[in-house]
Amino acid sequence: MNRTLTCIACPLGCTLSVELEGKDIISVSGNTCPRGKEYAISECTHPVRTLTTTMRCENGELVSVKTSKPIPKERVFDALAVINKTVARLPIAVGDVLISDLFGSDVVATMEKRK
Numbered sequence: 803m804n805r806t807l808t809c810i811a812c813p814l815g816c817t818l819s820v821e822l823e824g825k826d827i828i829s830v831s832g833n834t835c836p837r838g839k840e841y842a843i844s845e846c847t848h849p850v851r852t853l854t855t856t857m858r859c860e861n862g863e864l865v866s867v868k869t870s871k872p873i874p875k876e877r878v879f880d881a882l883a884v885i886n887k888t889v890a891r892l893p894i895a896v897g898d899v900l901i902s903d904l905f906g907s908d909v910v911a912t913m914e915k916r917k
């Protein structure tokens with residue numbers, strides 16, 4: 803079986819062809835650099851995503867956040883549910899951990915918010 807993917811590891815967006823035999827990856831082609839092969843293998847075996855979204859602050863405003871590491875793709879909506887239920891305390895600095903160990907990643911602030 804062949805699978806065609808668009809590499810999302812950089813803005814170039816190379817088209818990758820992955821040859822699979824069952825769950826085994828036979829070959830990856832179309833990648834311009836080694837990161838494309840790593841992405842293809844990850845996407846076909848254990849897809850992950852870095853989640854970027856917003857979280858409510860105690861003053862009702864929103865702060866932009868992201869996961870510090872990619873999380874399993876199948877847990878993205880579970881992670882969003884937790885983030886949507888969480889209210890961040892002020893003040894917030896860039897890089898502050900607002901939720902720790904959410905599906906193997908921290909949720910960190912990507913902007914500053916003052917009281």
Ligand code: SF4
Binds near residue numbers: 809812814834836838
């Ligand atoms: S294969 Fe390399 S150059 Fe191509 S999109 Fe992926 S990271 Fe970018």
